[in-house]
Amino acid sequence: MATYRLAALFMLxxxxxxxxxxxxxxDQGRLLAQQSCISxxxxxxxxxxxxxxVPTFAxxxxxxxxxxxxxxxxxxTPHRPMPNFLMSLSEIDHVISYILTLRR
Ligand code: HEC
Numbered sequence: 001m002a003t004y005r006l007a008a009l010f011m012l013x014x015x016x017x018x019x020x021x022x023x024x025x026x027d028q029g030r031l032l033a034q035q036s037c038i039s040x041x042x043x044x045x046x047x048x049x050x051x052x053x054v055p056t057f058a059x060x061x062x063x064x065x066x067x068x069x070x071x072x073x074x075x076x077t078p079h080r081p082m083p084n085f086l087m088s089l090s091e092i093d094h095v096i097s098y099i100l101t102l103r104r
Contacts, residue, residue, distance in 0.1 A: 022097035023068060024090060029098025032091055033057070040082075045102070061102035071096045 033043040042050035043057045050056060060066055075092050078084045087095070 022100060024093030024095075024097040026094070026097040026101045028091075029094035029096070032087070032095050033098055036085060036087070037095075043098075057099050058102045061099050066099075066103075068096055068100065071099060 030043070033041075037043055037057075038047075038049070040051045040054045041057055042048070042054075045056075045058050060071075072092060075085070075087065075095065
């Protein structure tokens with residue numbers, strides 16, 4: 001797992017969003033986001049609802065500091081005011097994949 005993360009980090013760093021491999025399925029990630037994240041975040045560019053002061057998923061994706069590793073750490077760590085999610089590791093992979101596809 002540690003090796004995999006290092007490899008993923010290397011690929012993200014070296015291929016500048018071009019041909020990056022995603023850890024999960026972005027379509028499933030989008031469905032999960034519709035269930036769990038939409039009450040606060042604007043999860044897709046064409047959507048308007050979402051709370052003020054909460055970063056949109058597109059903004060998170062465009063942030064140069066956003067990497068798969070950073071999203072993974074964030075989503076596995078309790079972080080106020082976000083609720084403490086009960087997402088499995090594969091669900092986290094899907095959501096990360098969805099967010100990363102918004103970068104293109
Ligand atoms: C109850 C409201 C709420 C819900 C639900 C919520 N978030 Fe958030 N989220 C926030 C707020 C507020 C912030 C800004 C926190 C901060 O900047 O400290 C945030 C920040 C983030 C960030 C931060 C990124 C960064 O670059 O610092 C990510 C990633 C994120 N949310 C993902 C998700 C995902 C994925 C879900 C659904 C599984 C979700 N959030 C559900 C309120 C929410």
